[in-house]
Amino acid sequence: MLSTWIDLPLLGFDTETTGTNVTSDRIVTVALVHSVGPGRGNETIATWLIDPEMDIPEPAQRVHGISTEHARAHGMAAAAALDEVATMIAEALGKDVPLVAFNGSFDLAILENELTRLGLPTLAARLGHDIAPVLDPLVVDRGVDRYRKGKRTLTDLLAHYGIEQDGQLHTADVDVSATLDVLRALVTAHRQLAASTLADLHREQIAWHRSWAENFNQFLQKKGRTPDVSLTWPL
Structure with missing residues (x-):
């Protein structure tokens, strides 16, 4: 059986942050998981x-368990840490190793904003082109199983995919490993994904996300809320 991209190296990526605003919040932890199978x-x-x-606001501390005091005492300077992170991601993408991130738009947006704030080259600037290839299991799942009810x-x-999880979710490294597991389960359940090229899958996710976002914005509008997705x- 011919190997496909799912059998080749992948780079998983996740952040834990001070909150959910990509322009004003900060990154507290990052995990990169190199997976070769x-x-x-x-x-x-x-x-x-x-x-x-x-x-670090109390709600964020409750999610990831990292206090302001612990981060101050033991954390790296943001510029040094995020320069290392961006360098490793750019090197992988430069070799066509896909970046795998669950709801990755958030993590990429806050990383790019942090790099800009710190006066460092953004990921896009390091690559010299759009950030690709990216694989987001959330976007893929919405695309291949669009009408399934329930949260995602x-x-x-x-x-949903019957994956046993033995670690503590909302620690970045465990979340990344779980995300890689979900991606592999998606490919097992939907074999057409493995048959696609990474470039085609990246383009499909752009379309899948747009379709979902348009529908969700319509839903928000009907509820009298701002359609801001x-x-x-x-990005």
Whole structure:
């Protein structure tokens, strides 16, 4: 059987942050997981704890368990840490190793904004082109199983695809490993994904996201809420 992109190296990416505003919040932890095939034994994990140079609000502390005091005492300076992160991601993408991130638009947007704030070259600037190829299991799942009812959080997708999770979600490294597991489960369930090229899949996700976002914005409008979901993906 011919190998496809799912059998080749992947780079998983996740952040934990001070909040959900990509322009004003800061990154607290990053995990990059180099995966060369199925199974945790084939993963190399790099993690960063970062001093965000601002207080970490209590709701964010409850999500990821990192206090302001701990980040200040043990975290790296943001510029040094995020320069390392961006360098590793750019090197992987430069070799056509796809970046895998669950709801990756958030993580990429906050990373690009942090790099700009710190006076460092953005990921797009380092690449010299749009950030690609990116694989987002959330976007892919919405695309290939559009009409399935229910939520699609990482926890929900782990349950839907019957994946046992033994770590603590909302720690960046565990979230990345779980995201890679979901991606492999998606490919097993929807074999057409493996038959696509990475470039084609990237383009399909752009279309899948736009279709979902247009529908969701219509839903928000009907509810009398502001239709503020971006139509573009991944940034």
